[in-house]
Amino acid sequence: MNQDKDAPLRDDIRLLGRLLGDTVRDQQGEAAFGLIERIRQNSVRFRRDDDIAARRELEDILDALSREQTIQVVRAFSYFSHLANIAEDQHHIRRSRAHLIAGSAPREGSLAHALQHALDSGAADPAALAGFFDGALVSPVLTAHPTEVQRKSILNCETVIARLLDARDRMQLTPEExxxxxxxxRRAVLTLWQTRMLRTAKLSVIDEVNNGLSYFETTFLRELPRLYASLEDRLAAADPALGAPELAAFVQVGSWIGGDRDGNPFVxxxxxxxxxxxxxxxxxGHYLDELHILGSQLSLGIGLVSASDALLALAEASPDHSPHRSDEPYRRAISGIYARLAATYRSLLGHDPLRHAVAVAQPYPSAAALAEDLDVxxxxxxxxxSAALTRGRLRQLxxxxxxxxFHLAPLDLRQNSDVHERVVAELLERACPGTAYSGLDEDARCALLLEELATARPLASPHVRYSDETAGELAIFRAARQAHLRYGTAAIHNxxxxxxxxxxxxxxxxxxxxxAGLLRPLExxxxxxxxxxxxxxxxxxNASGxxxxxxxxxxxxxxxxxxxHTQEVMLGYSDSNKDGGFLTSGWALYKAEGELVDTFARHGVRLRLFHGRGGSVGRGGGPSYQAILAQPEGAVQGQIRLTEQGEVIGAKYGNPEVGRRNLEVLVAATLATSLRPASAAPTPPAFLDAMQALSDAAFAAYRGLVYETAGFERYFWESTVISEIAALNIGSRPASRKKTTAIEDLRAIPWVFSWSQCRVMLPGWYGFGSAVRDFLAARPDDGLxxxxxxxxxxxxxxxxxxNMDMVLSKTDLxxxxxxxxxxxxAALREAIFGRIRAEHQATVDAVLQITGQTELLDANPLLKRSIRNRFPYLDPLNHVQVELLRRHRDAAEANGIDERIRLGIHISINGIAAGLRNSG
Structure with a gap:
């Protein structure tokens, strides 16, 4: 049965692979196509049949490639990874639709399942659920860390391919169609092949802003309103007494792009x-477009339909005096709304929108005023x-x-505490020479700061020249204050x-x-x-303290x-992992959350946690639904924020339907976690003690390798693509916080990215095998x-x-x-890689022992099959990348950089990241 369900996926992959092959043959010639096909067939034979002869032939072919052949091979296999991702996304949509069409019971992780479970379990009735959403907050926050290896042009090509596949799936096409x-x-695949995969210049922050905005245009602006409508309709169906409920705007897509200054001097x-x-x-722009279409649709004549006094007043106030619309009050009202919004556009942005209004009008003072006119x-x-007419485009708008x-997405500001300290120290010193703030102990600092906060008097003077850093930070906060006045306080929340x-x-x-006037003591x-x-x-x-x-x-x-009375606390998954390893990081986060829950409850403050998760497991990634459900009791409380980073943004939100599903998952998990009954008993102490013992041992193993092994830093820089990643144009932020090669100074993102490229995935598992071995040795009778x-x-x-199971399955030693x-x-290589190999085997054995699986991912056959199908196309990329790195570094030592070789390395990085679907 599973084979039948997956047949359309295999068909799509074969179709896209054939089109790519035809494109390579047409564009590069028969010889290039034949070479790539031989590599593909040998790689599949080796992976499928464990054919050693196929592996030897594969290695011989790859080692003999010329420079130009190498580029062609890397491009072909990289693009295949991209096309396979599109096919898989379409298959997920296909299977979801099949379940809905068949009337299957709602699946766990869906909004329908979460609502049904809440109602059936008695956790809440429909009215209580509607009330729950009044105080809820679910906020995925887009960040522009340098793991988004795709160009927007490539994403645009892939969107076209996805839509064409979707059309084949949804309707019966005539032969001509x-x-x-x-x-x-065929045209779309050709365009993809002929579109430059890599950026020729390093991204600016504004480029990153543009990339982030594309997901609002394709997904969020349309799919979020549909999610709200679906949720409201489900509640109304569950309890007709609710009428037509309109929920509070509890799902908010936030952003860091353009506001995150931590280590990014370009913001x-x-x-x-x-x-x-x-x-x-x-x-x-979205609202204006929707109003324009709405005006063409609501052609209701006053002799055929009535209108409220408020609506007639809007029509009368409209600058639209066309005699052709004199008896169409809804159209005239919409023309007036459009004119006011166009004036708002001009007022806020300094120029007119592309489509002009019928006449000049007064701008809206706020988004709430626009909303009120639409409510009329x-x-x-x-x-x-005409209630049916309210449920279409007007409802979405x-x-x-x-x-x-008017702000689109709340934009967070972020800066390092060290910068804040230096700026405050300079302000205090200029205002009162001799303060020497940085030399004060914690108590004295707090006393001085509280004294400043008690007065409305500013520290900064327009007559004093400050350092560039201080002037820049003050300018940021003043810009935030102006943003509140211009776009509303929702523009910058945090x-x-x-x-x-x-x-x-x-x-x-x-x-x-x-x-900056964002805190006003007297008020x-x-x-x-x-x-x-x-x-x-x-x-x-130290967090709860x-x-x-x-x-x-x-x-x-x-x-x-x-x-x-709400306090948000952000928890960082990336640096805690780089600092202490996967297991200890996860445990430290879990304990910190539990302690924060207790502290906040004791003080009567509502806790909102902001989870700084990356895409990879090594940075807190993994399935969002399970991650939210695994939070300690009381840690969600109806509100949660979490970062969506790098390539995960494209994978989750590049396709509108997949994006809608991911937004639903976040809402469903938040609802399920917040409404689950309090546990009859707390987590058994034996579990907590065992976890602490495992964490201590894993921490020692991880720190022992990464921070206490002589030469490990050199091993890392030579055995991974970290040097080349640092040079790749994949973000506006430097790879390290300081100009050193120290692991401590390296950002967590390129740290994880590098290990994933060479298929070690070390940040996602290292230390667990040693921890379990020590635990079982100490408790041979009952430990397992x-x-x-x-x-x-x-x-x-x-x-x-x-999560470890998934990461280990993508590891290939x-x-x-x-x-x-x-x-x-050689001695360093053998010593360190030998330890990695031994720990990997110990970790795989431990996971299988504890889970009872015979193979990794036995419990997740869909992912297992996906990974197995991808490896034959990833292996050649990894093999070629190693050879290119060797040539590149040899040339660099001889002061002769070959740009074509460097291009090949960068394309291979892109392809491997696409194939693994988590680059960091």
Whole structure:
């Protein structure tokens, strides 16, 4: 039966592969096609049949490639990975539709399942559910870390291919239509082949903003309103007494792109202002387009339909005086709304929209005023027998305005606490020479900062010249204040403090907010959330203590009144993993969350957690639904924010239907977690003790390798593509925080990216095998049974193992050994790779023992099949990448860089990332 279900996927992959092959033959010649086909066939034979002769032939072919042949091979296999991703996404959509058409029971992870479970279990009735959403917040936040290896032009080509595949699937095509679809697909694949895969120049922050905005245009602006409509309709169907409920705008897609300054010197006040203007242009442009179409649709004549007084007043106020529309009040009202919105566009952005209004009008003072005019349309139609007309484009537009406003997406600001400290120190020193703020202890710092926060007097003077850093930071906060005045306070909600160590870090930010008028002491007003980010293992262990102390300060508690007694805390998955390894990072995060829940409950403050997750498991990635359900009790409370980073944004939201499904998953998991009954019993102490023992042993193993082994840093830089990644144009942010090769200074993203490229995936598993071995040695009688119980009964541990299972299945030490050969010191190479190999085997054995599987991913056959099908197309890319790295580095030593070889390396990085579907 599974074979039948997967037949359409195989057909799509064969179709796209054939079209790609035909394109290679037409564009590069028969010889190039024949070479690529031989490589493909040998790779498939080796992977499918474990054919050693096929592997030898494959290696002989690949080692003998000329420079130009290498580029052709790398391009072909990279593009195949992209096409396979499109086919898989379409198959997920196909299977979801098949379940819905068949009337299958809602599947776990869907919104329908979460609502049905809540109602059937008695956790909430429909009215209570509607009330729940009034105070809920589900916010995926797009970030522009350098793992988004796709160009927007490539994504555009892939969108065309996806739409053409979708059309073949949804309708029965006539022979002529099928032929036209085939031809269009052939053109799309040709365009993809002829489109440059890599950027020729390093991305600017504005380029990243543009990339991020494309997902709003293709997915969020349309799919989010549909999600709200579906949810409202389900609640209405469950309880007709609710009428036609309109839920609060609890799903908010946020962004860091243009506001994240931590380690990115290119994010300035000017960039922030431009990013906000670009966001505004997308939002208003969407509304104007929708109004234009709506005006053509609502051609209702006053003799055939009635209208409310408010609607007639809108029509009368409209500058549209055309005699052809004199008896069409809805159209005239919409023309007036359009004219006012066009004036708003001009007022906020300084130029007219592409489609002009019928006449000049007054701009809207706020998005709420626009929403009210649209509500007048809605109420008039509903009251006069035309309720059906309210449920189409008008409903989508009304919801979009209420969700996206004039700002499109709340833009977070983030900066490192060290920068805040230096800026505050300079401001204090200039205002009162001799303060020597940086030399004060924590108590003295807090006392001084609280003294400043008690007065409305600013520290900064327009008559004093400050350092570039201080001037730049003050300019950012002033730009944020102006953004509130221009676009509304929803434009910037949060200021995040990286590397939060203590209470003074929060108070320093408060002082800087006061300088810009975002905190006003006399009014006890705070216009943004002050969000500490705890990242390292030590910071996570200290998190609840920091919050305990800040909540004990009356002045700070007073500020929280302006934020509905809610405090957001961000937890960093990336740096904690690089700091302490996968297992210890996960455990430190879990413990920190539990301790924060207790601390917040004791102080009567609502906790909102912001999870800084990356795409890969080594950076907190993995299935979002399971991750949210595995949170400690009380850690969600109806509100959750989490980052969506790098290539994950494209994979999750590039296709509108897949994007809708991912948004549903976040809402469903938040609902299910928040409404689940309190556990009858807390997590058994034996589980907690066992987890602590495992964490201690895994931490020792990980730190022992990464930070305490002489030569490991050199091994890492020579055996991975880290040097080449640092040079690749995949982001505006430097790969390291400082100009060193130290692991401590390296950003977590390129750290994980590099290990995934060479198929080691070390950040996602290293240390677990040693930990389990030590645990079982200490408890030979009941240790394994206890770990198996933990996997069965504890969602947190189960999720850890599930993610590790996935990462291990993508690991290939035979390929990794080829990368290890790039390390010139043979003794160092053997010593470190030998340890990696031994730990990998121990970890695989441990996972299989605990889960009871005979092979990795036995419990996830869909993913297992997907990975198995991809490997024959990934292996050649890895093999060629190693050879290209060797040639590139040899040439570099001889002072002779070959740009074609470097191009091949960069294309191979792109292809491997696409094939693994997690680059960091």
């Amino acid at each position: 099928a032929e036209a679809n085939d031809e269009a697909l 300035t006040a000017e960039v922030l202002e431009r990013a906000l203007a670009m966001q505004c242009a997308v939002a208003l 349309l809605h109420r008039s139609l509903a009251a006069n027998g 009304r919801r979009a305005v209420k969700v996206f406003g 200021c995040i403090i990286s590397k939060t160590d203590d209470v003074s870090d929060l108070l320093e930010l408060a002082v800087l907010l006061k300088e 006890n007003a705070l216009d943004v959330n002050i969000v500490p980010l705890f990242e390292t293992i030590g910071d996570l262990e 920091v919050m305990e102390r800040i909540f004990s300060i009356p002045a700070y508690r007073g500020l929280l009144e302006a934020r509905a 049974a206890l770990l198996q119980r933990m996997n069965t009964e504890w969602p947190f541990f189960q999720t850890l193992l599930s 035979a390929i990794a050994s080829r990368y290890a050969e790039l390390v010139k010191d």
